[in-house]
Amino acid sequence: MTTAPVRGHDPRASSPTDPASLIVDPALAPIAHKLARGQRLSLADGETLFTTFDLHGVLALADFVRRRLHGHAAYYNINRHLNYSNVCALSCKFCDFYAKRDDAKAYTRDMGYVREQVRLAVDAGATEMHSVGGLHPYLPFSYYTDLVSTIRDEARKLGSELHVKAFTAVEIVHLAKIAKVYKGAGAPGEEGRNARREGIRHVLRELKNAGLGSLPGGGAEVFDDRVHDEAYKGKIRSDVWLDVHREAHDLGLNTNATILYGHIESRRDRLVHMEMLRREQDRALAKLGYEERRSDEETQRRSEEDARSSRRTFPSGTPDLSTSASEGPGNDDDALTRSEGGHLGYRAEESDAPVITLTRPGTPLPEHIAFGPATSSSSSSSSSSSSSAQCRVPSASSAPASCLVPSASSSSPDARCPMPDAFLGYYQTIIPLPFFPDGCELEHLPGPSGLENIRTLAVARLMLDNFPHVKAFWIMQTLPMAQLMLQSGADDIDGTVVWYDITKVNHAGQAAAPAAATHQEVTTMALHRAIREAGFEPIERDTLYRRVKREGKKWWVE
Numbered sequence: 001m002t003t004a005p006v007r008g009h010d011p012r013a014s015s016p017t018d019p020a021s022l023i024v025d026p027a028l029a030p031i032a033h034k035l036a037r038g039q040r041l042s043l044a045d046g047e048t049l050f051t052t053f054d055l056h057g058v059l060a061l062a063d064f065v066r067r068r069l070h071g072h073a074a075y076y077n078i079n080r081h082l083n084y085s086n087v088c089a090l091s092c093k094f095c096d097f098y099a100k101r102d103d104a105k106a107y108t109r110d111m112g113y114v115r116e117q118v119r120l121a122v123d124a125g126a127t128e129m130h131s132v133g134g135l136h137p138y139l140p141f142s143y144y145t146d147l148v149s150t151i152r153d154e155a156r157k158l159g160s161e162l163h164v165k166a167f168t169a170v171e172i173v174h175l176a177k178i179a180k181v182y183k184g185a186g187a188p189g190e191e192g193r194n195a196r197r198e199g200i201r202h203v204l205r206e207l208k209n210a211g212l213g214s215l216p217g218g219g220a221e222v223f224d225d226r227v228h229d230e231a232y233k234g235k236i237r238s239d240v241w242l243d244v245h246r247e248a249h250d251l252g253l254n255t256n257a258t259i260l261y262g263h264i265e266s267r268r269d270r271l272v273h274m275e276m277l278r279r280e281q282d283r284a285l286a287k288l289g290y291e292e293r294r295s296d297e298e299t300q301r302r303s304e305e306d307a308r309s310s311r312r313t314f315p316s317g318t319p320d321l322s323t324s325a326s327e328g329p330g331n332d333d334d335a336l337t338r339s340e341g342g343h344l345g346y347r348a349e350e351s352d353a354p355v356i357t358l359t360r361p362g363t364p365l366p367e368h369i370a371f372g373p374a375t376s377s378s379s380s381s382s383s384s385s386s387s388s389a390q391c392r393v394p395s396a397s398s399a400p401a402s403c404l405v406p407s408a409s410s411s412s413p414d415a416r417c418p419m420p421d422a423f424l425g426y427y428q429t430i431i432p433l434p435f436f437p438d439g440c441e442l443e444h445l446p447g448p449s450g451l452e453n454i455r456t457l458a459v460a461r462l463m464l465d466n467f468p469h470v471k472a473f474w475i476m477q478t479l480p481m482a483q484l485m486l487q488s489g490a491d492d493i494d495g496t497v498v499w500y501d502i503t504k505v506n507h508a509g510q511a512a513a514p515a516a517a518t519h520q521e522v523t524t525m526a527l528h529r530a531i532r533e534a535g536f537e538p539i540e541r542d543t544l545y546r547r548v549k550r551e552g553k554k555w556w557v558e
């Protein structure tokens with residue numbers, strides 16, 4: 001059993017200093033070289049990661065980056081899922097969850113049920129209620145604000161606190177329609193976009209006022225219009241999904257992102273999805289005060305790329321991926337970019353956004369993004385001592401004094417304090433979700449293999465250099481697979497859960513028959529054991545990745 005303390009531990013001391021020593025395939029050498037310096041990988045690099053025979057090399061590189069960020073820490077939380085209704089106006093082909101109102105399996109939870117779930121959650125010491133549902137065509141908007149405030153108020157009545165992480169971007173847009181604040185959203189161009197964003201902002205503000213704490217990352221699927229039109233037509237497209245998260249960030253809400261892979265998308269589609277998220281995170285972090293720092297070598301490379309990209313002519317609707325192009329053998333991003341369209345949500349004009357990575361040596365995560373090895377002292381010393389530090393991180397000391405996290409001596413359940421909005425508004429976690437074919441319209445497809453699952457997760461860790469966390473969602477990946485994923489780029493395995501209606505997985509890790517229970521629960525002890533067996537130190541976090549201190553059911557953030 002690993003008992004090494006995490007706080008104060010410098011993960012770099014035990015990480016290999018040269019990632020090139022981890023690979024067998026020479027095609028991975030330029031990628032290892034970039035990772036050693038913390039440089040952003042290109043889409044061509046991503047293609048190499050997906051096609052190399054050296055899968056173990058890819059996993060080892062992802063583990064290298066993961067340890068640089070989080071050392072031996074592996075995060076989990078104590079949470080509960082509440083799927084408030086499975087009634088949905090849409091019928092996405094990959095979905096086995098939805099029901100029509102008159103179906104025998106249709107359900108919609110009332111507030112009495114919600115209060116009971118809160119009581120059970122508080123009893124179990126949960127810190128989070130994660131709530132999503134179908135796009136119910138008849139519930140009024142007040143149902144959703146009631147849902148959020150009921151969770152918050154009931155938990156407080158019981159002397160505790162539950163962070164409400166709720167509603168995918170798809171649901172938020174649905175709520176804007178129900179609240180009748182989505183008028184004009186169908187107008188072409190900027191006029192329509194402004195109307196959409198105004199409606200989205202209104203809904204998010206109302207929900208935040210009711211107690212919403214953050215957004216989960218669902219509904220993203222794969223950001224590709226061909227895939228969208230074939231598999232989930234009727235759902236929002238990528239540009240709207242990203243706008244919802246952008247609005248949430250601007251309101252000081254943290255969000256997360258998923259990628260649902262292994263159905264009719266290509267690996268290339270997955271990479272573009274990651275690139276789109278990466279650029280949005282660049283923007284979000286820049287707004288929070290992060291700055292791009294380039295070495296001379298990178299400055300030179302970027303100016304060459306800018307010169308190249310200014311000579312390009314992209315067909316209408318084709319993404320300009322020029323900022324991810326980079327040096328090194330096998331870089332054929334130009335050809336890849338020109339040969340494809342279909343990502344209409346990708347806005348080429350944002351290619352001038354700063355490139356902000358969090359995975360560079362000497363760029364530890366700040367306290368407000370992750371508490372693991374990034375103590376304030378190590379943060380300042382490593383930043384100043386490293387000439388290659390890329391981004392400046394806002395320091396915790398700039399937080400308003402009243403909002404600083406309470407010291408251990410003053411900690412009590414009442415001393416929990418909300419994270420200051422000034423520090424919030426970014427993507428926390430990427431959650432790769434494998435497609436389960438059983439019971440849906442696409443059940444003739446095989447679904448991804450275990451090897452594809454772990455490779456996709458590792459590629460996500462390597463490509464999404466500005467996402468602090470990568471989650472191995474054990475409910476869909478299975479706990480044994482999540483252990484392996486902790487050694488291949490993941491740093492988080494989600495929580496104790498209990499009921500999860502969206503996907504059913506049996507104990508052998510296979511998609512289960514419909515009759516299988518949606519009761520999926522692990523104890524904290526089982527999570528600890530799984531994490532320790534994988535060689536990491538279990539750290540309980542809250543939804544915002546703050547370290548949780550606990551005395552039985554009572555908890556507070558450190």
Ligand code: SF4
Nearest residue numbers: 088090092095098134
């Ligand atoms: S994936 Fe979501 S929006 Fe699509 S049918 Fe299922 S519940 Fe409805």
